[in-house]
Amino acid sequence: MKIGVFDSGYGGLTILDKIRRLLPGYDYLYLGDNARAPYGSHSFEVIYQYTLQAVNYLLQHDCALVILACNTASAKALRTIQQHDLPALRRGTEIPNVLGVIRPTVEQVISITRNGHIGILGTQGTIDSLSYPIELQKIRNNLQIYKFTNLQISQQACPMWVPLIESGEHLYSGADYFVDKYLSALFAQDPLIDTVVLGCTHYPLLKPEIDNWLSVHYPQAQSIAQGDIVALSLRDYLSRHTPIRSALTLGGTCEYLTTESAQKFTDSASVFLSFPVQARHISL
Numbered sequence: 533m534k535i536g537v538f539d540s541g542y543g544g545l546t547i548l549d550k551i552r553r554l555l556p557g558y559d560y561l562y563l564g565d566n567a568r569a570p571y572g573s574h575s576f577e578v579i580y581q582y583t584l585q586a587v588n589y590l591l592q593h594d595c596a597l598v599i600l601a602c603n604t605a606s607a608k609a610l611r612t613i614q615q616h617d618l619p620a621l622r623r624g625t626e627i628p629n630v631l632g633v634i635r636p637t638v639e640q641v642i643s644i645t646r647n648g649h650i651g652i653l654g655t656q657g658t659i660d661s662l663s664y665p666i667e668l669q670k671i672r673n674n675l676q677i678y679k680f681t682n683l684q685i686s687q688q689a690c691p692m693w694v695p696l697i698e699s700g701e702h703l704y705s706g707a708d709y710f711v712d713k714y715l716s717a718l719f720a721q722d723p724l725i726d727t728v729v730l731g732c733t734h735y736p737l738l739k740p741e742i743d744n745w746l747s748v749h750y751p752q753a754q755s756i757a758q759g760d761i762v763a764l765s766l767r768d769y770l771s772r773h774t775p776i777r778s779a780l781t782l783g784g785t786c787e788y789l790t791t792e793s794a795q796k797f798t799d800s801a802s803v804f805l806s807f808p809v810q811a812r813h814i815s816l
Contacts, residue, residue: 574657
């Protein structure tokens with residue numbers, strides 16, 4: 533059986549790439565719902581239905597585990613799928629399972645921040661869901677010894693970053709305007725932020741520009757991308773869940789599926805990956 537990786541678009545390729553670098557032996561099936569992207573501006577119900585359709589497709593095509601490599605889907609659909617839809621599929625076992633990217637990210641953020649002042653950058657859907665503040669407070673409240681008296685969490689939606697990246701315009705100087713715009717708005721809320729979460733899987737492609745801006749304006753702050761965090765969390769998860777790990781096949785393969793044109797996916801994937809891929813079109 534395979535590990536399925538789902539995203540509404542192309543950003544999940546940054547997560548898949550890090551996972552495959554750390555865990556190259558498994559078989560993977562990537563699904564991008566590119567025809568209906570972006571998810572960020574859709575309602576909760578629409579995002580849940582779209583995500584559930586994609587998860588069901590992956591489960592029906594031999595995936596024992598599905599990673600929602602999409603912050604918006606993780607924020608607005610994961611909990612409902614885990615609580616409402618998975619129990620009927622499992623029939624008393626832990627296979628299959630669906631995991632997201634927010635929980636492992638916030639666990640790492642809590643260990644990294646030095647002062648408890650945290651900034652979240654994401655799509656409008658992720659920001660509106662309040663998933664990051666909620667999960668951060670949960671982890672902080674569960675700590676036996678509080679590292680901080682309080683967490684100060686600020687959020688900023690960055691609606692222009694995804695289209696900039698998918699069009700390749702992030703490679704040019706014009707992108708600096710939008711980096712400055714959204715980071716300035718974030719730090720206007722709290723100039724003491726020391727940890728900035730890149731809460732969208734597209735955003736690592738802007739990390740050099742983000743880090744440069746931080747070094748000039750707020751050198752106490754660092755940005756956190758999700759790829760390595762999610763990969764390490766998955767490795768740990770598999771080490772603790774023998775039934776799922778034992779069900780996974782070790783062929784080292786990876787197949788790419790898209791609801792858009794296969795050629796368009798292949799062309800656009802080159803923005804996110806350093807190697808060419810061939811995709812296959814499917815309908816959900």
